[in-house]
Amino acid sequence: MEQLSVSNLLDLNHTIAAALFSGKTYAYEILSEIGKFILQLQSRLDIREYYCPNSDVYIHKTAQVAQSAYICGPCIIDEGAEIRHCAFIRGNAIVGKNCVVGNSTELKNVVLFDNVQVPHYNYVGDSVLGYKAHMGAGSITSNVKSDKTPVTVAVGAEKITTGMKKFGAILGDYVEIGCNSVLNPGTVVGRGASVYPLSMVRGVVPANSIYKNKNEIVEKI
Numbered sequence: 001m002e003q004l005s006v007s008n009l010l011d012l013n014h015t016i017a018a019a020l021f022s023g024k025t026y027a028y029e030i031l032s033e034i035g036k037f038i039l040q041l042q043s044r045l046d047i048r049e050y051y052c053p054n055s056d057v058y059i060h061k062t063a064q065v066a067q068s069a070y071i072c073g074p075c076i077i078d079e080g081a082e083i084r085h086c087a088f089i090r091g092n093a094i095v096g097k098n099c100v101v102g103n104s105t106e107l108k109n110v111v112l113f114d115n116v117q118v119p120h121y122n123y124v125g126d127s128v129l130g131y132k133a134h135m136g137a138g139s140i141t142s143n144v145k146s147d148k149t150p151v152t153v154a155v156g157a158e159k160i161t162t163g164m165k166k167f168g169a170i171l172g173d174y175v176e177i178g179c180n181s182v183l184n185p186g187t188v189v190g191r192g193a194s195v196y197p198l199s200m201v202r203g204v205v206p207a208n209s210i211y212k213n214k215n216e217i218v219e220k221i
Contacts, residue, residue: 010172041196045076065129075089087105088107091106099115102119105124113173141168144185177190191207
C-alpha cells in the first residue's frame with residue numbers, strides 16, 4: 001500500500017505538524033490526534049511571534065486575518081497565512097505557512113501543509129492537504145458516508161478499513177483539484193496529480209496522473 005504511505009504523499013519539511021506524523025504509516029492515522037497535538041504544540045510556540053485572541057487559538061503576527069473570519073480553537077495559523085472574508089475555522093485546524101483560506105471556506109479537523117490554497121467556497125473536513133495543494137472554487141471533501149458506516153479506502157479491488165466514521169481526503173504535495181469537484185470519503189490523491197473540474201472522486205488517484213473520470217486516469221507526460 002505504498003500509494004497511501006506518508007513518505008509517498010507528503011514532504012514533512014513543509015509543515016509545523018511534522019511530529020504528528022512520526023511513526024504513522026498512513027496519513028489518515030493522524031486525524032483523531034490533531035486536536036490534542038495542537039494543544040501540545042501551542043505550549044512550545046514562541047509567544048512573542050503569535051497573538052492569542054482565545055486561549056487555544058494562536059495566530060502568527062505576520063498572518064492576515066479578515067475581521068469577518070470566525071476562528072474556533074484549538075487552532076494554529078502559521079506565518080504569512082491569509083484568512084479571508086467570512087472564512088469559518090471550526091477547530092482542530094493547523095493552517096501552514098503562506099496558506100490561503102478564502103471566502104466562505106470552512107475547515108474542520110485538518111492539517112494544511114505550507115502554501116496550500118483553499119481560496120473559494122471550499123469545505124475541508126477530517127483531511128490532510130500536502131504542500132502547495134490547491135482546491136479549485138467550490139471543490140469539497142465529503143467526510144461522512146451516507147450510511148454512516150466506517151470509511152474504507154479503495155485501492156483497486158482491495159479495500160482498507162480505517163475504522164473511522166469521519167475521513168475526508170488526503171491530498172499529496174502539489175495536487176490540483178478542479179472546480180466544483182467532490183472528493184468522497186476516503187479519497188487519496190497522489191503527489192502531483194490533477195483532478196478535472198466537476199469530478200466525483202473515490203478511492204486512490206495515482207501520483208503524477210490526471211483524473212478525467214473514474215474510467216479515464218492517465219499518466220502525466
